[in-house]
Amino acid sequence: MISYNTALLREICFQTSTAIDYLGEMAATCLQARHSDIQAATNIFELPFGKVSLEGNVCYLIVPDILSITIIPNYGIPDDGSLYDWSTVERVKLIRINDVE
Numbered sequence: 001m002i003s004y005n006t007a008l009l010r011e012i013c014f015q016t017s018t019a020i021d022y023l024g025e026m027a028a029t030c031l032q033a034r035h036s037d038i039q040a041a042t043n044i045f046e047l048p049f050g051k052v053s054l055e056g057n058v059c060y061l062i063v064p065d066i067l068s069i070t071i072i073p074n075y076g077i078p079d080d081g082s083l084y085d086w087s088t089v090e091r092v093k094l095i096r097i098n099d100v101e
Helices: 006-013 016-023 025-040
Strands: 002-004 052-057 057-062 067-073 092-097
Touching: 002 006, 002 025, 006 016, 006 025, 006 092, 016 025, 025 057, 025 067, 025 092
Parallel strands: 002 092
Antiparallel strands: 052 057, 057 067, 067 092
């Protein structure tokens, strides 16, 4: 399940014309496919594309030279500062696509 940090990010994911305006045609096309993959995956390790880079509780999904998607677990920050086990994270929040927040 995906939530979106801003209404603009949600619109970019669901409206092709908005995605093209903000990302360009190649990245917008790539985003449509990757967004579908994220929706279908049980966790980020099931994603069949690009490079997955984890930095603590932030995940970067990268298709080199085309697309960068930043997501976080949609569970809130742990009170004790611990890190999430990304293999069990099923709900994510999309917080950035390329340079758009």
